[in-house]
Amino acid sequence: MDRETKLSGFAFIVLLAGIGLATLFIVLFAELADEMLDQELAVFDAVTIRLIEAIGSGWMDTAMFIITELGSVWFLVMLSIGVLWILGVKMRDKWGVLFYLVAVGGGSLLTVLLKHFFSRERPSINETIDAVGYSFPSGHSMGSLIFYGFLIYLVIRTGQKPWVRWATVIGLSVLIVLIGVSRIYLGAHFPSDVIAGYIAGTIWLVLSLVALEWIQWQQRSPVPPVAALRKVLAPVYRALIDKL
Template structure:
């Protein structure tokens, strides 16, 4: 990405999602653009903060303090990592097509893709930990993954990210969520002792 090796791929995908006669218009019916704007909001700071806050309150009320600390550290750590990576790479937003939503920050990695992977996959792992049935655990992870994929795809469709921004956000966010899940597994016996004691 830094050397420009992904430029052709990024530009082809962005252009493929626009009307060739008018690059201001995305492909598809008008309702699709509205749906993408709604979907992208699920990966924004207000939505993710609300969801995280509600989960943290639930964990505190149910006296699962270890899980609450883990969730808070995971999501705050992911947010800090996103900011550091954006500042480090300092990639500007795409200017090939119009942005269909307002954006303020740098482009790489996609904050929406990364934050949605961190939040939804971390919360999915937390919920799946208490579910014994394999099919239900699979469903939980599928929903978390599906939301993450939709949010990232919406960023490219709306012209505010290159596809490689989103791919990097998904990859780094999923790796972060996996690392936090592994820490949770390692701490699990200690959590159980604390909660039982």
């Protein structure tokens, strides 16, 4: 089996794994939403809120207000302009531009649809921290996971130095978590809203990246995907038949 076929077959399996991961998270979201509608998360939400409120202080209020703005619509839109410029002008990656818009723009639309579908009221309304409208799932959590998750993908995909990749993955992952915590701390969301936002964001991001990788793979690989997978799995199939 030639090297190109092996790589193509491996890529196909990775794509299938991505679809499987998205499916798993869809099930998790459905379970969480069902428990939310049945009021089974009230104790979890109340206990988590109390624990986070216990670290409250003046400087923490300021820090959380700043952190929550890093996941706000206006801030992500400003950063998106820079990302689109890099993808479109510097990298000339038309598919990257398209699927960035699909991921971030489509994710925003999905957030609105989910909020109106579940129509959960917020713990409190505060326009100064963009805490208006419905609560489930958290738009800040979902949007920040999709946006910063896409940045992590770009850094890894463009072959940056190992320390840059690790610093990006760790730094942005911590930021995503802190944005979710800030929404709970500031009283804008229940903890279950934040978890739901992370799950929904993961689903949409994974599906967007799987579609992007599939198209890019189709363009750069001389081996048809199905043929590559058949060649990779054929030896395994023959070995199983021989044992039987």
